[in-house]
Amino acid sequence: MLNNKVCIVTGGAQGIGRCIVETFAKNDALHVYACDMNAAAMVDLETKYPNVSAVELNVCDRDSINYFIDKLKETHGHIDVLVNNAGVTRDNLIDKMTEEEWDFVSDVNLKGVFNMTQAVVPVMMEGDAGSIITMSSVVGTDGNIGQSNYAATKGGVIAMTKGWAKxxxxxxxxxxxxxxxxxxxxxPMTVDLPDKVLDHMKGKTPLGRMGKPQDIANGALFLASDNASFITGQVLKIDGGLVI
Structure with missing residues (x-):
């Protein structure tokens, strides 16, 4: 599905990002660059998949991003897919949330997406093609208690994406x-939650279970592929019917 496509996935060390990297690699991507601040956690990906490279990258470091993108353009001449997956949480009620908690989440989840996209899109424009996929959240569409910072960033990337599509x-x-x-x-972010919390989450979801990283990776694969060539500016909810 991804023949001859050069792909970048941020937050590729674990969870959803790692699953996306593996899914792209197994679906014939020319090369997948798994980017994360924890490069050591991605070494086995390089061993397992000859078309994967682990890259230590901070989405808040614009100089490093620009250097990395310049090298990719020099090596391949084109970049076809960017998955903005890197994200963090620092939850707190609004009256207790610190400025540091707000700034950290905003810098990674919102400005980090801007930084990566700003660096990559000129290369895509030169090639007249590309797919940019950004991870939002149902929290970004419908809100959640104690996640003002996270909700703002996940809603923000939706607004940026709609503007970018135009x-x-x-x-x-x-x-x-x-x-x-x-x-x-x-x-890995949910594995240690108490059973009563997990049961509550499942109970709110019409399909009665939590999703798996592969469910998200399958959606990313579709949007990255030419099968989605007439889809832009959209928000694909993969939530088991949680938000209808």
Whole structure:
């Protein structure tokens, strides 16, 4: 599905990001660059998949991003897919949330997406094609208690994506921008939650279970592929019916 495509996935060390990297690699991507601040956790990906490279990268470091993108352009001449997956949480009620908690989440989840997209999209525009996929959340569409910072960033990337869908295509370029909004997904971030919390999450989901990283990766694969060539500016909710 991804023949000859050069792909970048941020937050590729674990959870959803790692699953996306593996799914792209197994679906014939020319090369997948798994980017994360924890490069050591991705070494086995390079061993398992000859078309995967682990890259230590901070989405808040614009100089490092620009250097990395310049090298990719020099090596391949094109970049076809960017998955903005890197994200963090620092939950707190609004009256207790610190400025540091607000700034940290905003810098990674919102500005980090801006930084990566700003660096990659000129290369896509030159090639007249590309797919930018950004991880939002049902929290970004419908809110959640104690997550003002997270909700703001996940809602913000939806707004940016809709603007980008119009901006990048205004001169006829086939550069698409879409979001995925996961619901409750089994990841390293949820594995240690108490059973009563997990049961509550499952109970709120019409399909009666939590999603798996592969559910999200399948959506990303579709949006990255030419099968989604007429889809842009959309938010794909993969949430088991949680938000209807």
């Amino acid at each position: 901006e990048f295509s205004r001169k006829g370029a086939q550069v698409r921008a879409n979001c995925i909004a996961p619901g409750f997904i089994e990841t």
